[in-house]
Amino acid sequence: MTAIVGPNGSGKSTLLRLIGGLLAPDSGHISVGGRMVTGPGPHIGICFQEPRLLPWRGVQDNIALPMELAGVPADERRARARELIDLVGLAGFDQARPHQLSGGMRQRAALARALALRPSVLLLDEPFSALDALTRERLDEELQALWAQTATTIVLVTHDIPEACFLADRVLVLSARPGRVVADIPVAQGRPRRREDPAASQAASAVRAALERSGTPVAEVAA
Amino acid sequence: MTRQRDAGQPGRGPTRLRDMALVLGAAVIFLVGWKLIVIIGGYPAFILPAPEVVGERFLRAWAQGVIAPHAVTTLAEITLGFVTGAGLAVMAGYALARSRLAERVLSPYLVAAQATPILALAPLIALWFGSGLTSKVLICALIVFFPVAVSTMVGIRSVDAGLLELGRSLRATRWQVVTRLEVPAALPQILGGMRVGVTLAVVGAIVGEWAGGDRGLGVLINLARGSLFDIPLMFATLLTIALIGLSLYLIVVIVERRLVGAGW
Numbered sequence: 001m002t003a004i005v006g007p008n009g010s011g012k013s014t015l016l017r018l019i020g021g022l023l024a025p026d027s028g029h030i031s032v033g034g035r036m037v038t039g040p041g042p043h044i045g046i047c048f049q050e051p052r053l054l055p056w057r058g059v060q061d062n063i064a065l066p067m068e069l070a071g072v073p074a075d076e077r078r079a080r081a082r083e084l085i086d087l088v089g090l091a092g093f094d095q096a097r098p099h100q101l102s103g104g105m106r107q108r109a110a111l112a113r114a115l116a117l118r119p120s121v122l123l124l125d126e127p128f129s130a131l132d133a134l135t136r137e138r139l140d141e142e143l144q145a146l147w148a149q150t151a152t153t154i155v156l157v158t159h160d161i162p163e164a165c166f167l168a169d170r171v172l173v174l175s176a177r178p179g180r181v182v183a184d185i186p187v188a189q190g191r192p193r194r195r196e197d198p199a200a201s202q203a204a205s206a207v208r209a210a211l212e213r214s215g216t217p218v219a220e221v222a223a
Numbered sequence: 224m225t226r227q228r229d230a231g232q233p234g235r236g237p238t239r240l241r242d243m244a245l246v247l248g249a250a251v252i253f254l255v256g257w258k259l260i261v262i263i264g265g266y267p268a269f270i271l272p273a274p275e276v277v278g279e280r281f282l283r284a285w286a287q288g289v290i291a292p293h294a295v296t297t298l299a300e301i302t303l304g305f306v307t308g309a310g311l312a313v314m315a316g317y318a319l320a321r322s323r324l325a326e327r328v329l330s331p332y333l334v335a336a337q338a339t340p341i342l343a344l345a346p347l348i349a350l351w352f353g354s355g356l357t358s359k360v361l362i363c364a365l366i367v368f369f370p371v372a373v374s375t376m377v378g379i380r381s382v383d384a385g386l387l388e389l390g391r392s393l394r395a396t397r398w399q400v401v402t403r404l405e406v407p408a409a410l411p412q413i414l415g416g417m418r419v420g421v422t423l424a425v426v427g428a429i430v431g432e433w434a435g436g437d438r439g440l441g442v443l444i445n446l447a448r449g450s451l452f453d454i455p456l457m458f459a460t461l462l463t464i465a466l467i468g469l470s471l472y473l474i475v476v477i478v479e480r481r482l483v484g485a486g487w
Contacts, residue, residue, distance in 0.1 A: 022392055039394070046392045052385045056407050056483070066393045069403070 001147055001154040003164035005207055006174030012157040013049075015179070016123050019155060020046045032121055042070060045119035045152075049126045051098065051106035058095040059109050060085060066116040084112035087146065104135040111143075115150065124156045128163075137195070140166055144192060165203040166195055173207055175214035183210030272455045280455035281462055289456070290443065290463055297428050297440040298467060300356060304363020305424040305471075309417055312368045316375025316413075317401070337369040341427065345434035359431035359439070366427035367420040374416025378409030414479040421475050425468040440464050 006012050017023040018030050021040040030037040032044065040046075045066075053062045063084050064077040072080075085091055088108040098106055107127055114122060124143075128136040140163055147154055147167075158164050164171045165187055173183040185206045189199035254274045260266075261273045268276055284290045315333075318325040345362055352358040382405050390400045406413070432441030440460050447457035 020392060022388060040392045042394070048385065048389070050385055052383075052389045054386070054404070054407065056410075065403070069390075069393050069395045069399050 001156065001168045002170045002172065003156045003158060003168035004172045004174060005158060005161060005164045005211075006179065007159070007176045007211075009179075010174040010176050011179030012159075012174060013125050015174075016046075016125050016155065016157050019121075020044050020123050022046075042117045043120045044123060045114035045117065045121070046123045047107075047110050047114040047125065047127045049129060051103075051110040053098040053106055053109055053113075055098050058097055059090055059101070060094040062098070062109055063112045063116055066113060070117060080116060081112075084115055087115070087149070088112040089142065102135075103131050104139060107131065107139065108142075111146075115152070119152060121153045121155065124154060126158055127156075129158070129160070136160075136163070143167060148191065161204050161207050162195070162200070165200045165207065166193060171203060171207055173210045173214070175211075180214075182214040183207070185210065269452065269454045272458055276455050277458040277462065280453075281459035284456055284459050290440075290460065293438060293440050293443045293460075294463055294467070296438045297432070297464075300359040300428040300431065300439065301363060301421075301424045301467070301471065303356070304360040304427060305367050305421055307360060308364030308367030308424070309371045309420055311364070312371035312416075312420075313375050313413060315368070316372040317379055317405075319372065319376040320379035333369060333372060336365065341366050341430055345430045349431070349435035354435035354437065358434070359428055359436065362431040362434075363424045363427035366423045366430075370419040370423065371413070371416040374412045374419075375409065378412030379405055381412070382408045411479070411483050414475060414483065418472060418475050418479075421471045422468050425464060425471070429464065440467075 004012050004015060014023065018025055019032065019037065021030075021037045021044065037044075053059075054065065057065070060078070060081045064081040067077040067080060082094070085094055088111055090105060090108055090112070093101065093105065098109070101109070107130075111127065114124075128139050131139065143154075144167060154167075156164065156167060169187055171183075171185045171187060172181050173185065174180065175182045183206070185203055187199060187203040189197055193200065257274050261271055264271070272280075281290075315329065319329060319333075341362060344365070345358075348361055348365075349358045352361060386404050386408060387400065390404050395403065428439065429441035429444075432439040433445065436442055440463060443460045444457055447453045447460060
């Protein structure tokens with residue numbers, strides 16, 4: 001799991017959209033698993049900052065959307081959606097509409113949808129940034145568990161340094177305009193992790209130092 | 224899970240009773256007011272018949288089968304005209320929303336057609352397409368077109384860009400984007416335009432019948448007023464037209480409730 005940290009406007013989300021094939025690079029190329037990215041593909045799942053659920057569909061049908069668009073048969077879709085509902089802890093809310101769910105539950109559903117086609121790479125664009133701190137911490141922990149279960153490569157964009165260091169094995173630090181990778185900080189720590197682990201706070205200090213060296217006030221990234 | 228209580232939501236005991244009482248009260252006030260005007264003004268039945276006279280004529284005309292064949296004709300015109308007009312309007316509205324070229328080329332004609340009074344166009348259409356079903360369907364379709372096309376355009380344009388990006392990330396085809404994302408997302412607006420459109424379709428059918436025709440509620444109004452000089456029958460026909468408009472409007476509202484759902 002890799003995290004990308006940087007201030008607003010450093011191009012974190014742009015980088016994620018490049019990896020996901022939603023944007024084309026002006027120069028150079030992006031490759032994922034040895035394959036060039038030329039457009040969105042089924043091996044990449046994306047979870048956006050907002051849940052982007054279809055308000056007229058229940059949770060199960062929302063999660064099944066990628067499979068529906070890919071032409072997966074209905075019964076297979078249903079089975080997989082059920083499985084994912086359990087995985088993200090939304091059991092019992094299969095038919096609930098997004099407006100009936102809390103922000104955290106909506107983001108769980110969005111996460112499940114991103115996993116629907118069993119992607120080998122999961123791109124997360126500040127998925128929990130709109131949630132309150134308590135919900136965010138809980139979802140961070142669940143994401144860690146999920147990552148262990150699904151064995152998916154995760155690229156997480158965030159402006160939350162502790163979150164990045166808690167979740168990632170590697171934290172890439174981007175500077176403000178122009179967006180450049182100014183540091184590549186490994187987080188040496190086994191799993192499952194806990195928030196208080198010293199390795200995480202060490203990594204967090206290293207990230208902050210790297211940001212300061214690049215001339216970005218750390219306050220802008222959120223401590 | 225808790226659901227917020229919505230005061231306007233139907234089907235909740237006391238609220239529903241109160242709503243029904245209000246509806247009934249308004250109807251009583253309307254009828255009493257009508258009756259009072261007749262009494263105070265001392266109008267004879269051939270100027271303004273009293274509500275009970277109209278009611279009696281309405282029931283008798285239906286029982287004798289005077290109204291039914293005309294109503295069936297008019298209803299057929301409305302239905303065909305609405306379906307044709309609204310169907311084309313949804314497609315045109317989509318094109319207007321997604322193509323600048325389509326907007327530039329089509330919108331002047333759309334606005335001009337809307338600004339031209341249908342009353343003036345109807346005789347022309349009757350002249351070109353005869354006094355049969357075609358001309359009425361055409362007039363209905365024409366009058367329905369504008370509100371549905373505009374509301375579709377607005378609805379499609381206001382679809383969240385995030386949903387479209389989601390569609391791209393899932394490699395949705397053009398058709399999938401239209402049917403799974405854009406149209407469902409714009410449905411509340413599209414159906415809002417249809418609510419307006421369906422009531423206009425009733426007007427269109429009557430106007431079309433006036434411009435030329437031998438059957439339909441519009442024709443019956445002319446007959447009742449002219450050769451029969453049966454003003455209560457004319458009012459009974461008006462009542463039928465109003466009830467048709469009301470029922471069609473309710474059908475659109477019910478479809479809207481079913482498709483769009485509460486708290487959407």
